[in-house]
Each structure stands twice: as structure tokens, then as C-alpha cells.
Amino acid sequence: MSALFSWLTKVQALLSPSITPCLTCGKRNLGSSEFPGVCRNCIESIPWIRSPRCLKCGRHVGCPDCTRSSEPSPIICNRSAVAYTSVMREWLGQYKYRGNERYAPLLGLMLDRAYLTLKKEKQSALLSRKSSIIHRSWSADLLVPVPVSDSRLMERGFNQAERLADVLSRCRKIPQLPLLIRTHHTGKQSFKSRAERLADMKHAFAENPAVTTQFADWFNREVPLNRPVRIIIVDDIYTTGSTIRACAEIIQQVGSDYGYAVEVYSLTWARS
Ligand SMILES: [Zn+2]
Numbered sequence: 001m002s003a004l005f006s007w008l009t010k011v012q013a014l015l016s017p018s019i020t021p022c023l024t025c026g027k028r029n030l031g032s033s034e035f036p037g038v039c040r041n042c043i044e045s046i047p048w049i050r051s052p053r054c055l056k057c058g059r060h061v062g063c064p065d066c067t068r069s070s071e072p073s074p075i076i077c078n079r080s081a082v083a084y085t086s087v088m089r090e091w092l093g094q095y096k097y098r099g100n101e102r103y104a105p106l107l108g109l110m111l112d113r114a115y116l117t118l119k120k121e122k123q124s125a126l127l128s129r130k131s132s133i134i135h136r137s138w139s140a141d142l143l144v145p146v147p148v149s150d151s152r153l154m155e156r157g158f159n160q161a162e163r164l165a166d167v168l169s170r171c172r173k174i175p176q177l178p179l180l181i182r183t184h185h186t187g188k189q190s191f192k193s194r195a196e197r198l199a200d201m202k203h204a205f206a207e208n209p210a211v212t213t214q215f216a217d218w219f220n221r222e223v224p225l226n227r228p229v230r231i232i233i234v235d236d237i238y239t240t241g242s243t244i245r246a247c248a249e250i251i252q253q254v255g256s257d258y259g260y261a262v263e264v265y266s267l268t269w270a271r272s
């Protein structure tokens with residue numbers, strides 16, 4: 001009888017996959033197969049950016065920043081998984097500020113969607129250019145997370161950009177290197193004006209001397225000779241783009257120090 005009971009319990013568990021409450025809403029709804037731990041209702045309400053209005057920064061609405069700027073950009077483009085709505089702000093807050101690490105795989109898998117969008121876009125561009133068959137598949141060569149300052153790292157215990165890049169790196173088999181360091185703490189960016197942020201970011205990053213040899217090895221071993229190297233900067237949020245641009249300028253510089261043409265992209269979990 002007890003064997004039958006335990007068998008029935010197992011069958012019941014299999015038939016109702018959402019026994020554990022949803023990570024984000026806490027309700028016992030039907031679970032999503034693609035994003036474990038989160039219910040289907042929550043997944044259906046994610047504000048995905050499927051086709052960005054601004055092809056430069058990946059924004060879902062009209063974009064005065066990109067149209068206003070005539071400066072050459074150090075990145076090809078940014079793509080973000082979602083629009084930074086109040087619900088998405090709450091999810092990121094749970095992870096980043098309240099340290100709920102169960103959000104890490106969810107946010108990482110969401111970022112992977114943005115990678116697939118970028119990959120698809122680039123591949124269809126290659127196809128329309130009638131590139132030879134070997135050049136039709138597009139994938140990135142290296143992921144570089146945006147670094148946080150030591151004090152921020154101490155306070156938070158992890159770098160959210162690095163964790164996001166970890167998931168993407170595992171899903172897509174793209175290596176990641178902490179190529180950059182943060183030279184100074186820039187304070188809370190959300191309270192600053194656009195001009196203040198831009199000035200602040202100018203000298204906030206530098207090449208990481210600890211990985212220089214690793215990077216040189218990677219270049220010598222992996223770099224494709226028939227096209228520019230594709231490097232993706234990974235971060236949680238794209239707001240004005242000043243962080244991404246500052247990081248991209250250093251990567252461009254490092255690339256040219258090694259004598260390689262580099263294409264820099266960025267993938268961010270949310271676009272505000
Ligand atoms: Zn839910």
C-alpha cells in the first residue's frame with residue numbers, strides 16, 4: 001500500500017510541475033518549461049524587445065539620443081532583451097540589491113534571447129549580401145562583462161554583468177574574459193544628468209592588466225583571420241550608453257594594440 005502511495009505521489013508531482021511557488025509572483029501557477037522556476041503567466045508578461053525601433057541602441061521606442069548624436073560610435077549596436085518596465089525593475093532589484101541569486105539563471109536565459117535576436121539579424125544581413133556559404137553563420141568570438149568597482153563588489157558580493165555573461169557563455173559556448181577593470185567608483189548613475197554621466201564615464205575603465213597575457217593567448221589562438229573579431233560587452237542595463245561606449249573604446253584600443261580589427265557589440269538585459 002505504501003509503495004502504491006509513493007508511486008501515486010510521484011505521478012501527482014509529475015502531473016503538476018508547479019508545486020513550488022513561482023520565483024517572481026509567488027503563486028502556484030503552471031510553470032514555464034523554458035524558464036525553470038517561473039510561472040507561465042509571468043513569462044507571458046515579459047516586455048520583450050523583439051524588433052527594436054532604434055537599430056543602433058536597440059530601444060523599443062523612438063530614440064532622440066542616437067538621432068541627436070553625430071559622433072562615431074565605438075559599438076556596432078546594442079541589443080537588449082526587455083524594456084525596463086516597473087516589473088523588470090523589480091526583478092533586477094530582487095537580484096542585484098536583495099541578492100536573490102535564484103534570479104541569475106532567469107535573467108541570463110533572458111539575455112540569451114537578445115543574443116539570438118542579434119545573431120539572427122546579423123545572419124540575415126550576411127545572407128542578403130550574398131556572402132559565401134562559410135560566412136553566412138554569425139556568432140560572437142568573446143564576451144566581456146562590464147566590471148564593477150571593488151567597493152561595489154564587496155558590498156554586493158558578485159558582479160551581475162559577469163553572472164549574466166556566465167549563462168550566455170555556457171549556453172552559446174562563447175569564451176568570456178574580464179578584459180576591463182573599473183578604475184573608479186562612479187556613484188549612483190541614476191541621479192545624474194546625461195552630461196554628468198558622460199563626463200564621469202570617460203576615465204572610469206581601463207584594460208585589466210591581470211588578463212593581458214590570457215587575452216594575447218586567446219588572440220593568437222582563436223582569432224579568425226578573414227574577418228574582424230566580434231566582441232560583445234555584457235551588462236544588465238543600457239541607459240544612456242555612456243558605460244558601454246567607455247568600455248568599447250578601451251576594447252577598440254586593445255584590439256588595435258594587437259593589430260586586429262575589432263567589431264564591438266553590446267548585449268544588455270534591459271533597455272531603459
Ligand atoms: Zn509567476
Ligand SMILES: [Zn+2]
Nearest residue numbers: 054057063066
Ligand atoms: Zn537609439
